Amino acid sequence: MLTGKQKRFLRSKAHNLDPIFQVGKGGVNENMIKQMNEALEVRELIKISILQNCEDDRDTVAGALIEGTKAELVQIIGKMVVLYKESKEHKEIRLPI
Structure with missing residues (x-):
């Protein structure tokens, strides 16, 4: 669970x-989840755009x-979602305590 200070840092x-x-x-489908997991392992922090034609709302x-x-x-702002997952092998981001 991220603290407020850590979320601000990641934002x-x-x-x-x-x-x-x-x-x-x-x-959202399984293939997309698989690709996102791979991207999170490499980058730790990713931004996802929700297109206008998406049938689900942003919270769903x-x-x-x-x-x-x-x-x-980390954040939902407009049609953007920001996710963070600590990498096992490519750790680059040092979160504040």
Whole structure:
């Protein structure tokens, strides 16, 4: 579980990131979750864009992504979701205590 200070730190890191995944009409599926897990292992922090044609609302999409990837929710702002998951082999981000 992330503290408020850690979330602020991660939000500042995510500010300059471009979204590397898009959730569209098909919603969240197993293949997408698998790819996100691989990206989280390498990057630790990812930004996901929810497209206009997505049938689910942003909270439902974020919940499905968190459940599937076992990542921590950093932020939902507009149609963007930011997730963090500590990497086992490529740890780069040092969270404040």
